[in-house]
Amino acid sequence: MIIRKMRAPDLPTVTHIDELCFSQPWPPEAFDHEMDNNDARCWVAELNGSVIAALVLWRVLDEAHIATIAVHPDLRRQGVGKLLLENAMKAAYSEGARIFHLEVRTTNLAAQKLYQAFGYEIVGRRPKYYKDNGEDALLLTLDLNLPVTEPGKLDFLTEALHDSTRNPGQDR
Numbered sequence: 001m002i003i004r005k006m007r008a009p010d011l012p013t014v015t016h017i018d019e020l021c022f023s024q025p026w027p028p029e030a031f032d033h034e035m036d037n038n039d040a041r042c043w044v045a046e047l048n049g050s051v052i053a054a055l056v057l058w059r060v061l062d063e064a065h066i067a068t069i070a071v072h073p074d075l076r077r078q079g080v081g082k083l084l085l086e087n088a089m090k091a092a093y094s095e096g097a098r099i100f101h102l103e104v105r106t107t108n109l110a111a112q113k114l115y116q117a118f119g120y121e122i123v124g125r126r127p128k129y130y131k132d133n134g135e136d137a138l139l140l141t142l143d144l145n146l147p148v149t150e151p152g153k154l155d156f157l158t159e160a161l162h163d164s165t166r167n168p169g170q171d172r
């Protein structure tokens with residue numbers, strides 16, 4: 001499996017995966033728009049030549065927002081989401097991001113487990129955020145300016161700094 005930047009020919013598959021994964025999928029043109037957005041970083045996971053997962057991250061100054069992450073339903077619990085998120089966070093970190101945010105449905109325990117494994121913590125709630133069923137969103141944040149509570153967990157980010165020193169300007 002490889003993690004790489006999203007490209008225009010990936011869009012039909014990315015959109016299809018999004019529709020399989022979410023009750024409120026992004027409109028098809030949204031991913032196209034994000035690939036042109038200077039503040040967005042669009043990634044996919046590819047297995048045997050097929051796109052199986054996608055992630056979009058928005059980065060502004062030292063903050064990054066995980067806008068969406070989706071793994072094809074047939075290929076979950078095999079480490080794809082973890083690898084994709086790790087890769088996107090590493091790249092954002094090497095560009096200066098130190099605070100990571102995201103929203104997640106209160107009932108989406110799978111995603112919450114994934115984020116918590118990275119050290120994201122619940123910092124707030126947006127009532128009735130999701131229009132389809134009125135579900136609340138939990139706001140999760142990982143603030144790397146705070147002391148690390150579990151040493152070792154985020155070592156992959158420090159590795160990113162070494163990588164970017166060796167290969168400066170690799171991202172956009």
Ligand SMILES: CC(C)(COP(=O)(O)OP(=O)(O)OC[C@H]1O[C@@H](n2cnc3c(N)ncnc32)[C@H](O)[C@@H]1OP(=O)(O)O)[C@@H](O)C(=O)NCCC(=O)NCCS
Binds near residue numbers: 022076
């Ligand atoms: C959330 C999602 C991206 C996880 O992708 P994935 O490839 O299945 O996740 P991984 O296999 O990398 O799992 C990494 C860790 O996350 C946690 N996790 C993932 N899925 C889980 C589940 N169904 N139940 C409990 N924990 C889960 C576990 O800690 C897991 O580690 P483990 O397998 O060693 O126990 C995937 O379930 C998905 O696409 N869901 C639909 C879209 C979505 O909800 N996106 C998030 C919106 S905020």
